[in-house]
Amino acid sequence: MRVALFLTCVNDTLYPDTGRAVVRLLTRLGVDVDFPAAQTCCGQAHYNTGYRHEAEPLARHFAEVFREYEAIVTPSGSCGAMVRELYPRMGERARAEGRGGALAATVAPVVPKTYELTEFLVDVLGVTDVGAYYPHTVTYHPTCHGLRSLGLGDRPLKLLRAVKGLELVELPGAEECCGFGGTFAVKNADVSAAMGTDKVRNAESTGAEVLCAADNSCLMHIGGTMSRLRVGMRPVHIAEILANTEEGAAV
């Protein structure tokens, strides 16, 4: 199976460890991973801030870069949702505005082939035990787009429960937004910070060492809040937990 890693611009620039973890994990599971170097950004920040027309060339670029692959895997719920949910909508809007069906036709092939990482593991590879070892107490934050746009459900939890040595503890108010919301974090900084603080306090109350999620954008906001509040917890992307094995160096 020829699988493309759609790492996302945020992970590429700020969280290369997550990218390396995805490659390590998928390779261990027998998947042939490629990283098309021409990939850039899905356009989510543009689209969600009101720059739909600026997001369109990025959607076309994405579709051209990833067209040839059997599957496209991304370790980001929100970027996955951008492709799966919003690319078709962008195509419809372009058509409704009398600009024809070119955008819709360009993005159509990649939409059903794009998977968020945990979705790909559980639905496509059919595994929940990926042979990982992670001797820490972990609490899981289901990010909004993963939860509501992609409907990841309990897939990430199934994967975490199968990790050897990992103790999973429930996060109070898990389904509440952490307050990141892309440009919302800057445009409404005070409300965003209040939401982030509540998320961190809830996480702290679990006594876990690690707060895990499937999206580094949310983790950047939560982790930045933890650091400022001097809360002794680490934000860790789920890929880095699942990639960790007894043979490998314990994270």
Added chain:
Amino acid sequence: MSGTYLGMPAFPEAARAAVRDRTLRGNLRHATHTIRAKRAKAVTEVSDWAELREAGRRIKDHTLRHLDRYLVRVEEAVTAAGGTVHWAADADEANRIVTALVEETGESEVVKVKSMATQEIGLNEALEAAGIRAYETDLAELIVQLGKDRPSHILVPAIHRNRGEIRDIFRAEMSEWGRPAPEGLTDTPAELAEAARLHLREKFLRAKVGVSGANFVVAETGTLVVVESEGNGRMCLTLPETLISVVGIEKIVPTWRDLEVFLQTLPRSSTAERMNPYTSMWTGTTDEDGPRTFHLVLLDNGRTDTLADEVGRQALRCIRCSACLNVCPVYERAGGHAYGSVYPGPIGAILSPQLRGTGSDIDASLPYASSLCGACYEVCPVAIDIPEVLVHLRERVVQGGPATRRGNKVLLKPAKGHAAERAAMRAAQWAFAHPGVLRTGQRLASRTRRFHPRTLPGPGRAWTGSRDLPAVPAEPFRDWWQRTRGGEDGTK
């Protein structure tokens, strides 16, 4: 605090003050979490909730698509039943009509059923200017009115007040408006309710004119429907000699059978009740029973303009249940007043900028008053995709574009203050269209990472005011990949 929303600051500024008000945040958190949990339970009791939601969506969309036809049908049916229909294009016209109707009766006071439409048009203030006093009879509206406050929630207008505050308002203000609060009033719910009951009963028995809104209008018979929990509305609907109902044109349902869907979804979504305690219905006038005179004022006030917008029109499906408010993490922290409108929360953030336009600072800021978490869409009983409309309205704010204003097609200019953002978005798009540029930027960030400041100047301060920035890694992923082709040690 002023009773109107004129001159409100933009959402981020208004929310900043609310976020720091510990009492307010405590009150809101307690109330929204309680009702949120109850709603979730009430909804799971219904096995066909998803079908009911879909049916509600379809009925509303069908009605909106044929609204012209159904409005004519309503006018015919109400007239045939002995009522009089008036058409109001905007708030001023509606206020003029109602004021004139009250003046015709020779009365100088009216009792009011809780109504969002009359709040939207500022009817109480308009009546007051004409020397007519309007008494709110819904308990929460009474608290807001006595406290010279503004409502902060669609269903629970005094949600931002706790019992102690309510007792203080009753003690200090009731005597100004009628029967004073009983001596030694405490903050127990039973005593507060009894004080309100005694105060209001005098008004019900004296009033000759009642003013209401309606939750629904059944087109086939011209029947108006109000659903409520207290029964105060029913007193206003049955005791006065004249009844004036101000209703938004989107409140129509074609048939009684359609009503069945909403009488299930509305109470469970709003108050988590299986059935609302009081459902009052009135059709024109009836001899020797209820009001002798009935007027229906059909209100547009931006609704047909909203209907002209293909993406935004779904906001008109709203049945004002406020489930989206109760589940919204932004509403919970910012409170209802920050939205600068009688419609707060997620639905307010999409409804107000459509009804009023995006010209003012507050209206231009409302589409951004959301983290797009999607919880509002998930709970909406008529499936309004609020995040979709928010993003659509953001586009209107930053890019301008075609819209309909008072029935005319206009081309809106971008709102002020977004030029730098627009330039940054276009620059980012250009960089992302050229992977080499992206790589150069990443390498630059990596090489200078030792010099990155912990706090940022300018707009970046909004981030570093409460959060630390992540450290930039020594090597972006794409360089590692090129060096190793995915092999851990570079040998692959």
